[in-house]
């Protein structure tokens with residue numbers, strides 16, 4: 001019986017060493033963030049100088065994700081109810097209907113979307129007060 005060495009079969013597993021010199025196929029998040037698409041629907045923002053506390057956003061939300069609540073913030077004189085919307089991100093599907101119906105256009109969706117927490121209460125989210133004018 002004649003023995004032969006399978007050179008190709010022996011060396012082929014070593015070809016994986018070439019992977020050390022390849023560029024990674026993933027991005028090193030969170031050090032590097034991928035730019036979000038224009039019009040991306042992330043967290044809500046609410047320009048409190050314009051919000052009139054009308055609750056139209058709450059009324060239109062099909063997921064019951066919005067509660068109108070009182071906080072210790074100072075509201076503008078046009079806000080008759082002295083309440084502002086709080087979003088439940090356990091329910092929200094980012095359909096953006098609430099921003100579409102907002103009469104003064106104070107409620108918006110921004111491109112920030114990262115919210116990691118082990119506390120369920122952290123998903124009851126007060127929109128950041130961000131102006132758009």
Ligand code: SF4
Nearest residue numbers: 051052054055057102
């Ligand atoms: S965010 Fe807009 S729709 Fe909601 S209460 Fe304020 S003004 Fe009304």
Ligand code: SF4
Nearest residue numbers: 061092093095096098
């Ligand atoms: S984006 Fe849609 S689901 Fe989320 S709070 Fe607004 S209306 Fe409700």
